[in-house]
Amino acid sequence: MPVSDLQPDEYESDLLRDGQGFVEDFDTWSSLLALEAVLDEALTEPEIAAGIRREGLRAEDARTAVLGDVTALARIRMERERAGVVFERPRRLPFRRVTVREAGWLLVTCALLVGYLRILQLTWSSMPLPFQLVGVLGLGGVIGMAVLVIGRRIPGLFVTEGGQRTREWAHPEMIGLGDRREFALREIVLPALRDHLRDHRRIRSGVNLVFEEPDASADLEASLVRTAAVKRLRRIVDRADSVAVALAGHRGTGKTTSIRSLEQGLLSRSDRAAPLVVVASAPAAYEARDFVLHLHALLCKAVLAKISTGLRTVSGRLRLRRMLRKALAFLVFWGVAASAVWLLWGGAPWRDLWTLALDVVNGRVTPQQVWTGQPTVRLLALGVVSLFLLRLVSGVVATGIAAVRFLVARRRDIRLAGFRRLTEQQLDRIRFLQTYTTGWSGKLSMPLKGEAGRTWSTQRAEQQLTHPEVVDKFREFAEVSARRLDAERIAGRVVIAIDELDKIGEPDKAHQFINDVKGVFDVPGCLFFVSVSDDAVLGFEQRGLGVRDAFDSAFSEMVRLEPFTLDESRLWIALRLRGISEQFCYLAHCLSGGLPRDLKRCATEMVDLANEIYQPSLEIVARNLVMGELAGKARAFVATAATLDRSPELVALTTELLGIPGTEEPEALAGIAERLVDDDGSDAAISDLRRHSGCFVLFCATVLEVFDDTLTADRLTPRLHGLAVVRQRMAMHPKQAWDDLVKFRGEAPSQPSYR
Numbered sequence: 001m002p003v004s005d006l007q008p009d010e011y012e013s014d015l016l017r018d019g020q021g022f023v024e025d026f027d028t029w030s031s032l033l034a035l036e037a038v039l040d041e042a043l044t045e046p047e048i049a050a051g052i053r054r055e056g057l058r059a060e061d062a063r064t065a066v067l068g069d070v071t072a073l074a075r076i077r078m079e080r081e082r083a084g085v086v087f088e089r090p091r092r093l094p095f096r097r098v099t100v101r102e103a104g105w106l107l108v109t110c111a112l113l114v115g116y117l118r119i120l121q122l123t124w125s126s127m128p129l130p131f132q133l134v135g136v137l138g139l140g141g142v143i144g145m146a147v148l149v150i151g152r153r154i155p156g157l158f159v160t161e162g163g164q165r166t167r168e169w170a171h172p173e174m175i176g177l178g179d180r181r182e183f184a185l186r187e188i189v190l191p192a193l194r195d196h197l198r199d200h201r202r203i204r205s206g207v208n209l210v211f212e213e214p215d216a217s218a219d220l221e222a223s224l225v226r227t228a229a230v231k232r233l234r235r236i237v238d239r240a241d242s243v244a245v246a247l248a249g250h251r252g253t254g255k256t257t258s259i260r261s262l263e264q265g266l267l268s269r270s271d272r273a274a275p276l277v278v279v280a281s282a283p284a285a286y287e288a289r290d291f292v293l294h295l296h297a298l299l300c301k302a303v304l305a306k307i308s309t310g311l312r313t314v315s316g317r318l319r320l321r322r323m324l325r326k327a328l329a330f331l332v333f334w335g336v337a338a339s340a341v342w343l344l345w346g347g348a349p350w351r352d353l354w355t356l357a358l359d360v361v362n363g364r365v366t367p368q369q370v371w372t373g374q375p376t377v378r379l380l381a382l383g384v385v386s387l388f389l390l391r392l393v394s395g396v397v398a399t400g401i402a403a404v405r406f407l408v409a410r411r412r413d414i415r416l417a418g419f420r421r422l423t424e425q426q427l428d429r430i431r432f433l434q435t436y437t438t439g440w441s442g443k444l445s446m447p448l449k450g451e452a453g454r455t456w457s458t459q460r461a462e463q464q465l466t467h468p469e470v471v472d473k474f475r476e477f478a479e480v481s482a483r484r485l486d487a488e489r490i491a492g493r494v495v496i497a498i499d500e501l502d503k504i505g506e507p508d509k510a511h512q513f514i515n516d517v518k519g520v521f522d523v524p525g526c527l528f529f530v531s532v533s534d535d536a537v538l539g540f541e542q543r544g545l546g547v548r549d550a551f552d553s554a555f556s557e558m559v560r561l562e563p564f565t566l567d568e569s570r571l572w573i574a575l576r577l578r579g580i581s582e583q584f585c586y587l588a589h590c591l592s593g594g595l596p597r598d599l600k601r602c603a604t605e606m607v608d609l610a611n612e613i614y615q616p617s618l619e620i621v622a623r624n625l626v627m628g629e630l631a632g633k634a635r636a637f638v639a640t641a642a643t644l645d646r647s648p649e650l651v652a653l654t655t656e657l658l659g660i661p662g663t664e665e666p667e668a669l670a671g672i673a674e675r676l677v678d679d680d681g682s683d684a685a686i687s688d689l690r691r692h693s694g695c696f697v698l699f700c701a702t703v704l705e706v707f708d709d710t711l712t713a714d715r716l717t718p719r720l721h722g723l724a725v726v727r728q729r730m731a732m733h734p735k736q737a738w739d740d741l742v743k744f745r746g747e748a749p750s751q752p753s754y755r
Contacts, residue, residue: 031077032067034175035189038076039066042189051197054578061200066192075188076177083178109146116142187269198571204581205713207618209610212578224266225572229561233258234267236557237275237493237527244521244528244554249561250728252597255531258561259497262529272492275527276485278302282501288516289467293430295496295520296474300427303481306490307420330395337388341381349381419484426477471519482525496520497529518554530555563594563728566721572596573603583618586720587707591625593727622707626700627664634660637693644685653686657693666704673698677738691734698741699726719747 042048043059052059066072120135127135177184224230229249236245247255261267265274278298283291341349465473478494485491498517501510510532521528564572569589573580584606592598602625609616609624616624637657644650656676663669676694679687703723722744729737 027077028073030176031073031080034080034177034184035067035073035076037175038177038181038184038189039063039193042185042193045190048190048193048197051194055197055200055202057197057200062193062196065196066189069192072188072192076184079180079184079188080176083176083180105149109149113142113146183269201574204579205583205716206581207583207709207711208615209580209584209606209618209621210615211580211610224261225564225568225575227562227564227568229559230258230261230267232559233262236559237262237267237495238269240527242522242524242526243556244518244530246555246558247529247531247561248558250563250595252595253561253563254596255561256499257596259499259529259531262495262497268492273489274491275493275495276302276306276481276491277495277497279497279499281499282513288513289465289470291517292467292470292474292520296470296477297427297430299474299478299481299494299496300423300430303423303485304420304427306485307416307423309490333391334388337384340384345378345381353385416488422480423477426473467516468519474520475523478520478523478526482523486525494526495529496526497531499531501530501532514554521554563724564589564596564599565594566718566724569594569599569724572599577603577607582713582716583707583711584621586716587618587622587625587703590703590707590720590723590727591629593724593730595728617709618711619708622704623664626703627661630669630697630700631661633693633696634658637689640689644689647683647686649683649686653690653693660693660697666701669697669701669704673701688734691738692730695726695730695734695738695741698738699723699730702741702745719744 040063043052043063048062049059051057052062116139120139124132124135175181233245236243247258249255258267259277259279262275263277263279268275278295280291280295280298345352478496482494485494501513514530566586566589569592570582570585573585573588588599588602588606592602605625605628606621609621613620634657637660638654641650641654641657653676656672660669660672663672673694676690676697679690706720706723722740726737726741726744729740
């Protein structure tokens with residue numbers, strides 16, 4: 001049987017046999033034992049088991065790798081210290097103590113076994129031979145059930161000489177994780193196993209596009225590429241109580257995706273509830289007061305949605321339906337039991353049973369006489385009555401427990417209902433300007449038809465709040481929401497994300513926006529994330545150099561999202577297009593420059609092409625992707641040229657640009673690129689357009705030359721990452737990108753693909 005098919009308790013545990021490690025370094029030995037126990041449980045997770053089968057790995061190799069991970073062992077040791085479970089180290093491996101719960105199971109099992117034996121002993125002489133055979137078979141079944149229950153519930157009792165147990169089972173107290181075991185599984189062992197699977201994933205090579213169909217229901221956490229920025233974001237979410245973080249990076253590096261990952265709980269710890277995430281897009285034109293009100297309204301709506309999902313008690317109609325269903329089941333059980341007792345007793349048994357019960361209570365009849373003085377069929381009837389009474393008592397106890405749980409949940413729902421009313425009032429206050437009018441009037445008739453009267457009327461109109469008042473109201477409600485949601489375990493944190501701030505083109509406007517809204521930051525229990533431009537990163541990183549701007553004073557941390565590295569891009573595609581060859585992963589990385597947004601677009605286009613052409617070759621895929629890029633960029637270059645002043649140089653440049661879409665051969669594209677960058681003293685705007693267009697055309701020609709059907713696995717080297725770097729630099733530094741591209745093409749003259 002392969003190791004991957006073993007159950008967690010079927011692995012051979014060398015640790016439990018390691019007497020020397022137990023004696024010399026008990027702390028390390030017990031930590032390794034805890035890691036081993038959690039690891040064996042993690043190996044049975046469907047995600048891990050499927051990954052091991054898919055990649056053709058051995059579960060024992062993954063187990064050995066994680067057990068040898070010093071970081072995982074240290075984290076397990078810290079979790080054991082936090083759990084505070086004390087396991088007293090004995091001088092030798094002894095018979096361990098039994099917990100109260102285990103003692104209860106042992107007591108119940110022994111009581112059932114002894115009770116059955118006693119009943120069998122009392123009734124044996126009066127039972128005919130067939131019933132005696134049934135009784136013996138029943139005894140075997142009762143003994144087997146007792147052994148099964150003890151083996152599952154109290155496996156620590158099966159201790160042999162020297163401390164070995166059957167199936168090498170370690171008691172939870174010896175593991176020492178307590179209620180931290182689930183955290184250790186989700187946050188330590190499963191990530192370590194995922195890393196092992198990713199580091200040892202099956203590398204496929206080939207020039208035909210073949211992959212498994214993308215699985216939309218795949219585990220998002222398992223397919224999340226944990227870059228350095230993602231790890232830092234997770235540490236911030238774990239440790240910070242109130243912080244304002246700026247997310248920086250080029251467009252397409254995943255700032256919005258990171259915010260959505262926060263919303264889905266992928267960047268929070270598994271032992272905490274997913275955070276409540278409110279996402280607002282920064283407006284191009286805004287009023288600070290209106291934007292804060294908009295944030296307040298979004299927070300109110302998100303809180304109402306969370307409260308609705310957090311209510312535990314069911315509706316009255318559903319509760320009534322459950323009660324009726326349980327009552328019907330009890331009536332059916334009662335009817336079957338009554339019919340069986342009636343048939344076995346031989347007539348109406350209720351008066352006899354009542355008299356018999358009174359005799360037992362008054363001491364006139366002992367329990368032994370009850371069993372010995374009755375025929376066998378009446379003994380069976382008494383057994384049915386006992387089962388019915390046991391079912392009745394257990395039902396009453398279960399109903400009482402359910403009632404207590406309902407009352408506890410009801411009290412919680414009452415608290416949530418009050419908080420929901422407060423939230424609705426906040427939302428109404430934001431939406432409407434309320435007017436209240438109160439008054440009193442009266443009339444007094446006088447003699448001679450005279451009248452006297454007086455009217456009192458007061459009118460109160462709530463005026464619009466000023467910007468400081470709006471900020472104070474928002475901060476007050478955000479703090480209350482964070483505290484109440486955390487206390488009720490509905491949401492771990494309140495995360496407010498302001499996205500697309502980097503789309504405000506003018507830096508002065510972006511700085512003014514931050515100055516206007518930074519008053520809402522620094523709310524206890526609330527985390528603020530704002531996506532900013534690269535200019536803001538420069539300003540933040542210049543702090544301490546006599547340069548201080550709005551971003552430096554507003555944010556406590558800055559996290560920069562970089563494009564994917566080559567390995568991260570390969571992993572991103574391999575996790576989504578299972579079975580794809582490395583040649584296509586390299587192609588997508590080079591064309592996208594490692595930008596996650598463009599990488600996703602390349603992967604989508606490859607899937608669409610595979611649906612149109614059966615197993616297209618690498619050359620066909622590269623040509624389709626590159627020609628699509630060239631057509632779009634050529635239109636953009638021509639449109640940019642049309643905005644410049646007309647001149648002979650511009651006409652010549654436009655002619656070259658119009659010839660790009662119809663050219664597919666790499667040599668012809670390289671010739672067009674050479675002519676485009678051949679600057680003959682044109683003005684700055686035309687020269688800049690020549691450099692941009694020429695660099696991009698030469699980049700596309702190089703990609704077509706490299707990624708053809710002769711590209712073998714031995715030529716897939718980290719050197720190809722240079723093409724992705726060129727793609728990244730092309731927009732901002734076309735001259736440097738051109739030089740890097742020429743150097744890349746000239747480094748391997750012996751390779752025809754690098755000419």
